Amino acid sequence: MCGIVACRMDEAAGPFLIDALKLLEYRGYDSAGVAIRTLDGTMASSRTTNRVETLERQLDEWAGPALSGTGIGHTRWATHGAVTESNAHPHADCRQRVSIVHNGIIENSDALRRQLEQTGHLFASEVDSEVVSHLIEEELLITGDLRSAVTAATLRLHGSWAIVALDAETGRMVAAAHRSPLLVARSARGVFAASDINAIAEFVDEFQAMTDGDVVELGEEFVWTRSGAHSAAPAYATSNWSGVTHGLxxxxxxxxxxxxxxxxxxxxxxxxxxxxxxxxxxxxxxxxxxxxxxxxxxxxxxxxxxxxxxxxxxxxxxxxxxxxxxxxxxxxxxxxxxxxxxxxxxxxxxxxxxxxxxxxxxxxxxxxxxxxxxxxxxxxxxxxxxxxxxxxxxxxxxxxxxxxxxxxxxxxxxxxxxxxxxxxxxxxxxxxxxxRIPDLLAHAIAASQKAIPPLIEEIRDAQGFLFLGRGAGVVYAAEGALKLKELSYRWAEHYPAGELKHGPLALVEAGTPVVVIDSGDRRIESNISEVEARGGRIIRIGGAGSTIPALGLSLGTAMPGGIDRWGPLESVVPLQILARDLALALGRDVDKPRNLAKSVTVE
The missing domain is CATH 3.40.50.10490 (Glucose-6-phosphate isomerase like protein; domain 1)
Structure with missing residues (x-):
């Protein structure tokens, strides 16, 4: 879901933030943005509802004051407010001095917004996160200290948050966390914060995970506090990132x-x-x-x-x-x-x-x-x-x-x-x-890649699908229906095949695709007959003679592979390929389905 990155480096912050945000794209997002401190003590911000590459072009075209090595970045998955540039992070205070990025949900944001508006604050977005920047602005006027201001602001929040606040005037940067993941790290390359170690792992060998209530100043030395008092820093954890490629x-x-x-x-x-x-x-x-x-x-x-x-x-x-x-x-x-x-x-x-x-x-x-x-x-x-x-x-x-x-x-x-x-x-x-499972999966891939493409044109215009199984096969039918929904945006439901006659059979008409996980239960044949009698289109995933002969039962020497105890695990392969191929035929983005995120960090 939403992703946070932050850095203080001797080298330019822009390229780092862009590369780090690209490493967070897999979580799913609908907007992105960065805020980078300039060398003259102002903030340069860029936001987009397109992909991170758009931010990269905008930074390349930046014609304002020189950019420093200190900045914050964010990928947003909308929970409050529409997908617009004004609702994208980072969010700033009224004076454009403090910019923040935030993951989580501020449950009392409406009440806080009303209080802040009554004291003259002007809001530029619809999102709950923006109240954080204005709260910090208020507290900064009182304390003159960013860390104290962030601490005081978080004491007024209800909900969950991972926050990094950047002060353009001083260059100070403070992180806070409560019920939302955030980690901090330092290395010879600089000081970093992120919601996911993958974003910064190339730059650090170890990190510290913040716990609920932590507020940390990300300076030359990390200053850990809780409720305004100094607290012990958590132990370092070692990054196990191995430089594995994320390429295709x-x-x-x-x-x-x-x-x-x-x-x-x-x-x-x-x-x-x-x-x-x-x-x-x-x-x-x-x-x-x-x-x-x-x-x-x-x-x-x-x-x-x-x-x-x-x-x-x-x-x-x-x-x-x-x-x-x-x-x-x-x-x-x-x-x-x-x-x-x-x-x-x-x-x-x-x-x-x-x-x-x-x-x-x-x-x-x-x-x-x-x-x-x-x-x-x-x-x-x-x-x-x-x-x-x-x-x-x-x-x-x-x-x-x-x-x-x-x-x-x-x-x-x-x-x-x-x-x-x-x-x-x-x-x-x-x-x-x-x-046996690796060989079963390999066989399923080969069989599915041969059998499924000819099916796609036949089922492309279907508006709804049923997935059936018996015994240990039912949960795989559930996974198949979920995959098809996620990727193709078509309605799909799963049922134990024995329940077909207790309601779902009313949905079957001529041509209705019904995907059956045939893991060897003899009773499945009567359920298939029920569908065929109503004109439904059976897509059987099973052994030899099936529409998709992908299960180990179809091999020359049968390889059940635990089919009677933990089910036909290899059946997920044709289910995944069926969903993917149908989605591609419908013009969907199979890597980034609409409305979905990889790591769902809000309730």
């Missing part, structure tokens, strides 16, 4: 590249985890207490991955399990000794973080499964597992779903072996099934 590597879009990376991603994760499964060491290394049941917590694709993992606990070890939609979890009651697995690709998903605030875990424990070991979720959980998917630029999750499922299933197997719910020989056999 010959692909036309990032989604295509990331689909293609799934076999290698799966093999890398399995090679790392497999030796620790049967002996229980993967589980014991998490240092979590015994559990009697499992609950998974997540949103969107991560929730679907969690459901696969929960199903694996049940199918493999008869462990009672449930799933919680994070945005609806506040009233959930946790049974004693529940292992709660919170899933978030970024580890910054606001709904998940608020849910763990609200849940009374009691004797239960919280494990984070994320692609970011330094994220807020990872820090707040009792233990964490990094799914190690690597960078994923496309907004619609592909390889992170596969990585979460494999990592979670490996953990489930190890936990069940460690707690003697399954014996080690059984765990080894299941681990052998996990090792």
């Amino acid at each position: 590597a010959g692909h036309t879009d990032y989604m295509s590249k990331e689909i293609a990376e799934q076999p290698e991603t799966a093999a890398r994760i399995i090679d790392r985890l497999a030796p620790m499964i049967a002996d229980g060491s993967l589980w014991s290394g998490l240092n979590l207490p015994p559990f009697e049941r499992v609950a998974v917590l997540g949103c969107g694709t991560s929730l679907n991955a969690g459901r696969v993992i929960a199903n694996a606990f049940g199918a493999l070890g008869d462990v009672p399990n449930s799933s919680l939609i994070a945005s609806e979890a506040s009233s959930a009651i946790m049974d004693p000794r529940t292992l709660v697995i919170a899933l978030s690709q970024s580890g910054e998903t606001a709904d998940v973080l608020r849910a763990i605030d609200d849940l009374d875990l009691g004797t239960s424990s919280l494990m984070a499964l994320t692609n970011s070991e330094h994220s807020t979720l990872a820090r707040r959980a009792d233990s964490m597992l990094n799914c190690n998917a690597g960078p994923e630029i496309g907004v619609a999750a592909t390889k992170t779903f596969v990585a979460q499922v494999i990592t979670g299933v490996a953990m489930a197997l190890s936990a069940l072996a460690a707690t003697r719910r399954i014996d080690r020989d059984y765990a080894r056999r299941q681990t052998d099934d996990l090792r």
Whole structure:
């Protein structure tokens, strides 16, 4: 979602801010902007509702006072106010002295705006964030000190915030955080702040993550305060950025590249985890207490991955399990000794973080499964597992779903072996099934790339789709429907196939595309017949003879790959490719779907 970058360098700030913002584009945004201090003590600002490249051109054409090495930048995903240049960040005070960038939501912004307008402040935007710059302006008139002014301003805020404020007159820069991620760092290249380590990792080897209530002056030395008093600085964390390229590597879009990376991603994760499964060491290394049941917590694709993992606990070890939609979890009651697995690709998903605030875990424990070991979720959980998917630029999750499922299933197997719910020989056999997954994914890619393109013209004009599955296949139908909605902007719903006759069958008419995950349950045939009798167009994803023969059952020597326990994981490949190819045929941007963001940091 919204992204923040800030710097103080000896070299020009402009090129750094632009490059850093480009590294945050994957989060999704609808406007962007920068504010850079000039050498004569004024502020140069540029904002756009287009891509970051527009800012780059505007800075190249800058004809005003020389720009310094101190500046702030932002990518915005609209929550308050329309997508306009005036609503884009950075926002300034009345005197154009203080500029701020802000992530989060100021819940009492309307009341604050009225108070500020009554004292003569003039607002230039509709957004909640602008009140922060005016509050700092007021406090600066009283204290004359930027850090004190930011501290006083944040004491008047309700909600969530990650803020960097820049004073054009003095060049001072102050950061503040509460319930929204922000990290700070320094190196020989300069001083930096960002909401995502990826934006600045090329420039720093380590960083410090701000915690709720922190206010930090980003000077030659960092000054950490909380409620106006000096506070201890958090420990340094090491950046694990490896200089991996974010390029397309010959692909036309990032989604295509990331689909293609799934076999290698799966093999890398399995090679790392497999030796620790049967002996229980993967589980014991998490240092979590015994559990009697499992609950998974997540949103969107991560929730679907969690459901696969929960199903694996049940199918493999008869462990009672449930799933919680994070945005609806506040009233959930946790049974004693529940292992709660919170899933978030970024580890910054606001709904998940608020849910763990609200849940009374009691004797239960919280494990984070994320692609970011330094994220807020990872820090707040009792233990964490990094799914190690690597960078994923496309907004619609592909390889992170596969990585979460494999990592979670490996953990489930190890936990069940460690707690003697399954014996080690059984765990080894299941681990052998996990090792089949990279080949199954590779086969699914090849089969899908051959079978799907001829289908697209036939279904291109369809306005609605049904996705069906049975047993372990239902959650993959859910993921397929979600992908098609995200990318093509067409209506798509998923159902357990047995529920078809209890309502959804009314939607089926001649030509209605109905995608069926055929994971071998014999009952699916009667459901297919029901659709065909109404003229629906069946797109069967299954074994030999299917519309898309992508599952391991279709190989010369069948490779179930855990299909009866954690489901047909390779089925996500044709579902991803179907959604992508349809979206491209409709002229959609598959890497940046409308209205969506990669890291959803607001509730």
